[in-house]
Amino acid sequence: MRTLLVTGPGGSGRTTVAAATALAAARDGRKVLLLTGDAAVPADGAPATLTVHRPDPAAHFRQELLALQAHAAPALELLGAAPLDDDELTPLPGSAASAYLKALRDAARGDWDLLVADLPPLPEAIALLALPEQLRRYLRRLLPPERQAARALRPMLAQLAGVPMPPDGLYEAAARKDADLAAVQDLVHAPSASVRLVVEPGPAADDALRTARAGLALHGLALDTLVANRVLPAASPDPWLAALAAQQQTHLKELYGDGTPAVHEVPHLGRDPRTAGDLALLRAPGPRAAPVPAPRWTVEDRRDTDGVLVWRIPLPGAAKPDLGLVRRGDELVLTVGPFRRVVPLPAALRRCTVAGAALRDGELRVRFAPDPGLWPRTP
Known part of the structure; x- marks a missing residue:
């Protein structure tokens, strides 16, 4: 449907x-x-x-x-x-x-x-x-x-x-x-x-x-x-x-x-x-043959270059003054203007601490630094 x-x-x-x-x-x-x-x-x-x-x-x-x-x-x-x-x-x-x-x-x-x-x-x-x-x-x-x-x-x-x-x-x-x-x-x-x-x-x-x-x-x-x-x-x-x-x-x-x-x-x-x-x-538009896919939230592994993992969250139209970000246990509380969403962190990011965030070109990039006490040790 x-x-x-x-x-x-x-x-x-x-x-x-x-x-x-x-x-x-x-x-x-x-x-x-x-x-x-x-x-x-x-x-x-x-x-x-x-x-x-x-x-x-x-x-x-x-x-x-x-x-x-x-x-x-x-x-x-x-x-x-x-x-x-x-x-x-x-x-x-x-x-x-x-x-x-x-x-x-x-x-x-x-x-x-x-x-x-x-x-x-x-x-x-x-x-x-x-x-x-x-x-x-x-x-x-x-x-x-x-x-x-x-x-x-x-x-x-x-x-x-x-x-x-x-x-x-x-x-x-x-x-x-x-x-x-x-x-x-x-x-x-x-x-x-x-x-x-x-x-x-x-x-x-x-x-x-x-x-x-x-x-x-x-x-x-x-x-x-x-x-x-x-x-x-x-x-x-x-x-x-x-x-x-x-x-x-x-x-x-x-x-x-x-x-x-x-x-x-x-x-x-x-x-x-x-x-x-x-x-x-009115000649209203019919349904598009192929719906536009929803924006994807992805985790980028940049440990080799910057020592962090980056959670990339597309937020087109968002402005920095209207943006709020709080880590709450294994969840991220994200506020954009009048909207708020509480989302669970991906498994890898739960073993990290928040190292910063930036909004660039309609995308929020949240940096996570691996916690040495929680991150698996490499032999």
């Missing part, structure tokens, strides 16, 4: 472009699923091969909370807690992200030729795509799977420790949640998945592109196409419109020269697209 993850600044028209892309692919005979939170996506005249699914955060929140309440019912009864009813529940902040992750998980298990995911605006979209990895890390820290292996010893351990041990159901629930998150993570990071960024040519487009490229690279995601939306006609007898078009062309040249794999221009219709026919006029 090919997956297109569509995002962009608020108001850039990302939902319209996502819908136009899905509609064009469906008219070509592909079986397409469009995920969107926008209830106003035009569906009239769409072929039967296009399915539009809108996640329902409120319903998902109620379902999850009632299931948790049922699972914890014995403990709640002992505490004298009054159970919550379905009709009194309202979604809490974060419910939309949880509902969207479930929709992505269900899509990963479906039979589709193309999935077009209309994501939230930047930078919420990048935070959403990074959420499965973060939640899985939290689960592993709070409920290490290897501790469940000692199930036969649990009664004895409880007596020796003098405290109750976590019930088996807790580990089983964590394992199910981990599997669900892993399915989303595999979908997002699959070679057939890539991100499509929608911007409207203007002063804010350059900043949005830099932010997106840095955040996506930090989380190992590929940006394959930049969609320049609402492009005005280059020639107009109206001086005011001609001046706006000229300003757009100036920013378009900057976008073309910013190292993005591909730039696709979508024309301004002179009105808001309201029908499937309007979406067809």
Whole structure:
């Protein structure tokens, strides 16, 4: 299944472009699923091969909370807690992200030729795509799977420790949640998945592109196409419109020269697209035959020349003032602007100490010096 993850600044028209892309692919005979939170996506005249699914955060929140309440019912009864009813529940902040992750998980298990995911605006979209990895890390820290292996010893351990041990159901629930998150993570990071960024040519487009490229690279995601939306006609007898078009062309040249794999221009219709026919006029770009590969993090062995190993991390668009780097045990905490990722160190680097770092030409190079007390001795 090919997956297109569509995002962009608020108001850039990302939902319209996502819908136009899905509609064009469906008219070509592909079986397409469009995920969107926008209830106003035009569906009239769409072929039967296009399915539009809108996640329902409120319903998902109620379902999850009632299931948790049922699972914890014995403990709640002992505490004298009054159970919550379905009709009194309202979604809490974060419910939309949880509902969207479930929709992505269900899509990963479906039979589709193309999935077009209309994501939230930047930078919420990048935070959403990074959420499965973060939640899985939290689960592993709070409920290490290897501790469940000692199930036969649990009664004895409880007596020796003098405290109750976590019930088996807790580990089983964590394992199910981990599997669900892993399915989303595999979908997002699959070679057939890539991100499509929608911007409207203007002063804010350059900043949005830099932010997106840095955040996506930090989380190992590929940006394959930049969609320049609402492009005005280059020639107009109206001086005011001609001046706006000229300003757009100036920013378009900057976008073309910013190292993005591909730039696709979508024309301004002179009105808001309201029908499937309007979406067809946009000539939205279809999926690339070969998705752009995600940036690779590599370890370069320079012990013979400089006495260090260098972890090379591509971060196009990152700026030095927005960069943060902290070694935490066997993990690296890396901050780029509003984004943060905690990544485990490769095995070889765990036996080293950080000797410095530098950001050059869109690549972070972290130098590691082998620790004599930990590094294998050569005979």
